[in-house]
Amino acid sequence: MSVTxxxxxxxxxxxxxxxxxxxxxxxxxxxxxxGLTVNTAKRKARINDLPFPVIRLGDSQKAPWLVDFNxxxxxxxxxxxxxxxxxxxxxx
Numbered sequence: 001m002s003v004t005x006x007x008x009x010x011x012x013x014x015x016x017x018x019x020x021x022x023x024x025x026x027x028x029x030x031x032x033x034x035g036l037t038v039n040t041a042k043r044k045a046r047i048n049d050l051p052f053p054v055i056r057l058g059d060s061q062k063a064p065w066l067v068d069f070n071x072x073x074x075x076x077x078x079x080x081x082x083x084x085x086x087x088x089x090x091x092x
Contacts, residue, residue, distance in 0.1 A: 010080070011073045018069065026054055026065035029072060041065075051075055 018024050030041030034050075045054045045065045052071040056063040 023066040029067045
């Protein structure tokens with residue numbers, strides 16, 4: 001059975017890419033999706049300057065920053081939709 005790309009959701013694709021983990025390390029998201037260095041992403045996380053919320057599960061400053069999977073999916077879909085709308089506006 002073949003499946004076209006259009007029938008596969010963003011959520012399914014990202015779940016497969018990130019092994020169905022509910023929380024993804026900020027380091028992975030920063031370099032893969034935001035084009036940021038790890039240090040820049042951590043600095044932005046501390047001042048809540050990322051396009052989605054991030055969390056630490058521990059009180060320690062050494063606890064890793066994590067991104068909720070659903071927040072990442074919503075961000076990717078929002079950016080893709082905005083990009084498509086911009087592209088469509090330019091086609092008229």
